[in-house]
Amino acid sequence: MSEPRTLARFAESALEVVLRDIASKAHDVDRKAGGDLVFKVLFPHGLDAEVRPRGAGQVTAAIALRGRLDLQPAAAAVKAVFLKDLDMSLAALGAALESRRMAEQALGLARAAEDGARETFVASYDSNAGAIRQMFPRNRVRQDLYFDTIRAEQSASEDSQEPEPTGPSEPKKP
Numbered sequence: 001m002s003e004p005r006t007l008a009r010f011a012e013s014a015l016e017v018v019l020r021d022i023a024s025k026a027h028d029v030d031r032k033a034g035g036d037l038v039f040k041v042l043f044p045h046g047l048d049a050e051v052r053p054r055g056a057g058q059v060t061a062a063i064a065l066r067g068r069l070d071l072q073p074a075a076a077a078v079k080a081v082f083l084k085d086l087d088m089s090l091a092a093l094g095a096a097l098e099s100r101r102m103a104e105q106a107l108g109l110a111r112a113a114e115d116g117a118r119e120t121f122v123a124s125y126d127s128n129a130g131a132i133r134q135m136f137p138r139n140r141v142r143q144d145l146y147f148d149t150i151r152a153e154q155s156a157s158e159d160s161q162e163p164e165p166t167g168p169s170e171p172k173k174p
Contacts, residue, residue: 003103020051041072
C-alpha cells in the first residue's frame with residue numbers, strides 16, 4: 001500500500017502546484033488589467049478552497065476550476081498557458097487515486113483470504129488434536145509428541161546453537 005499511497009500524494013501535490021500557478025497567473029493578468037476579476041472568477045472562494053481538499057475532493061475541485069477556465073472569456077490568457085498542465089495533472093491524480101483504490105481492494109481481499117486460511121488451519125488443528133486425544137485418552141505424554149512446543153522467548157539464534165554435551169564434563173586443568 002505504501003507505493004500507491006505515495007504516488008497519490010505526489011500526484012495530488014503536483015496538481016496543487018498547477019493550481020497555485022494558475023492563481024499566480026490570474027493575479028498577474030489582474031495586475032496588468034488593474035483589478036482582480038480573473039482571480040475572483042476562477043477562484044470564487046479563494047485559492048485555499050481549491051487546494052485544501054484531498055483525494056477525490058481535490059479532483060472534484062480541480063474539475064470545477066477547469067470548467068470555470070473554459071467558461072470565462074476573461075481567463076483566456078490563463079487557460080492558454082495552463083490548460084494542458086491542468087489536464088495532465090488531473091489525469092495523473094485520477095489514475096493514482098484509482099490505483100490506490102484497487103490496491104486497497106486487493107489488500108482487503110488478501111486479508112480476507114488470510115483470515116479464512118487461519119480459521120481453516122485452527123479448525124483443522126483443533127480437529128487433529130481432538131482425534132489424537134481420543135486415540136490416547138490417558139496418555140498425555142504420547143499426545144504431546146504430536147505437537148511442537150512453541151515458546152515465545154525462544155529465538156531463531158537459539159535454534160542454531162550447538163547442543164550442549166549430555167555426558168559428564170571434566171574440569172579443565174590449568
